[in-house]
Amino acid sequence: YDINTLQLKKHFLNKQKLYHPDAQTGKSDEEAAHALQTSSLVNKAYETLLHPLSRAVYILELNGIEIGEADSVEDPDLLMEILDLREQLEEATSEDQVQSLRETNKEAINSTINDVSAAFQNENYEDAKNLTIKLRYLTNLDTAAKD
The missing domain is CATH 1.20.1280.20 (HscB, C-terminal domain)
Incomplete structure (x- = not known):
């Protein structure tokens, strides 16, 4: 759960250099579409991991535990x-x-x-x-x- 957000940003920027649509000039339409999809996934992953709440929800989901909007505080x-x-x-x-x-x-x-x-x-x-x-x-x- 604990992450180094500076390292996260560094990895994010490195991945975006590879997959950002602006870096796809001269590529085939299929390659550009794949890069666009990958860039979108990289953005989503970064946003999920950057924020403690979404990161916790994601880790719980990885462990088979869902938190719905209807889930409320029991205390x-x-x-x-x-x-x-x-x-x-x-x-x-x-x-x-x-x-x-x-x-x-x-x-x-x-x-x-x-x-x-x-x-x-x-x-x-x-x-x-x-x-x-x-x-x-x-x-x-x-x-x-x-x-």
């Missing part, structure tokens, strides 16, 4: 915490309040990412699934706070 305390944060965000009247909530949420996101990492290292996929669902809620809250 009632966590659910109450998330609902409380969402309510605070909706009631925030100043940019400072929103920023403070984002900082608190960012700390929770980072802590959860560390917990997801530990769950994967211990091959505890059930914990990893539950933590990934938690991470999804926190990430959605961060997105809502940005808007």
